[in-house]
Amino acid sequence: MSEKVFDYDVVIIGSGAGGGTIAKELSPLCQKGLKVALLEWGGSFEKKHNTRNEIEMATRYYFEHGGLQTKQNDLTLAFAKAVGGTTTVYTGTSLKASASVLNRWAVPGIDLDDLNPRYEKYIQENGVHLNSPEEINENNQLFYKACKKLGYKVEQFPVNTRGCQGLGTCNLGCAVHAKQGTAAVQIPAAKKNGVDVFPFCKVEKIKDHDVLVTVSAPCFDQEPSSLAPGVYCFRASKIVLAAGALFSPILLEKSFGNRKWPALGRYFTCHPALILTGEHQRPITNFVGHPKSYYCDEFTESHRFVLETCMYFPFTLAKNICGFGEELDDLMKHYAHLQMILVLAIDEARAENRVRLGRNGMPKVFYHFSESTIQSFVKAIQESARIFFAAGVRRVHAPAMDQFFIFPFEQKKIDSLITREHFKLGKISITAAHLMGGCRMGEDPRVSVTNSWGRVHGLNHVFVADASLFPKAVEINPYLTIMALADRVAEGIKKELEGK
């Protein structure tokens, strides 16, 4: 081997909610003389790098501009490449998994008794709070009032922002760094305690205890890695994979083959999502202010979907509008009048939905929509239309219809206008940003990849600490649960290292 070799006690791959948390939790060990490295494929974003230009920032932050297509080409996936991972581009909504979700997961040791103290730690650390009423814009207020009017259960999202200026561009990375993701909180703390952070460091393969990487130069004026571009080897006694639900499984596949773990890459879930719009007679405050203040979980148990407030940028919205022509332009012309709802379907964990290593070394995602997910979408679109009308819109655009708009006089016909028959995959833009599973936890190596402490079955020194651990969908925005599980993985590793 000709590459330069660095020796570490722990090497963490990926710096998102999982990797950043692990780095911070293990960092006190650096003061006892242990060496910890955090490797990240992307670079660090400073405030000056954020132009708030939709296309430019999507290109800088996301893989495939935020639209990686599945093999079936009827679903696109959004995930970021940056120090801080996808926590740089989320909205900071901070929810705990419910007891019923953890019961469904059925992983021994993973319950609210175990996770609650961990959740609380990050709720404190990340400054999670409820925005005050004056910080909530009309787009959100209208949703809340309409849900109440219809008697639907509606809750306010706790968020983790500090000094939010309501720019409304959370998904393009915050231009004032108000979101308290791992790049803002955990990674600086880890660095301060002595963790070495290496940006632009792409992990190619794990070979026993060696992590083989390629360091590249930044694409624009981001701070370069402390290592010159080239090929390196990080040798570690423990390796933690926190590269996300697409890259952690394929790194394991690339490094150890896919025969060891029948469940590797399988049981992938992603909360597939749709954007719906209702147009008001007058402009409302929608694109300024925090975009996501409320959610409605009235239908979580009965129909397996959640409705959230949202506001997207012009192209993202246009892309999600189902149709073309004069009606599209007319709706876009009223951008400032639009109220938006995001539908998140709670998809089942099915073995055939999986991530595999593609020929180009990138993940290839095989995802088939089940009939129950499609039924969830249809019901969610119908309910969203009712919410829009209850909010007083003058027309609703929803997919799964054979007309572009529904008008108030057609309200009574919602269920016959929005139907399963009109819901055609490939016609409707469906996206997902909550990528989960692929290295699911469990006791049985035939149907899981890691144990409940994140250790990969049969590999004593390799751990996973990201959303790929989830055995099934978490049914809410996942980052806080990723952090709680990463905290648990860190606890296990710490015990072993301290006992050494």
Place this chain on the structure above:
Amino acid sequence: MRVFLTPKTLRRFEIIQSVLVPRFASFSNEQILESRCLINSILAGKSFFIHLKIKFFLVFIDFVSWIVAGNFFRKLNHAKQTRILNLFFNSPIALLRIGFWGVNTLAKLGVYGQVSFYPEIGYQQREIK
């Protein structure tokens, strides 16, 4: 860098684009250039195979125009052009819907991806304090 909108493709694509996003038809020269630039830059990193697939789909739209309406897409009137595109949009064949979705998304990108277009739709970003 691989350029998607070569002169031949450009002609075919922009006729379709102006039906998909009619506002494109009244774009200034500057906006047309920006549209091309956005589409080319998004597709620059894509493989030759992806470029080929999209180009083939554009040709296929012309082929279907011939079969259904007896002429090239560009020579049809607006109503017929819309009818042809609706055949793809609503097709019972998923592959055709998916191909159409890709072309439609590129057409929208060229228009609604332009920052200079924001004021026209009333999108004005808040100043940073």
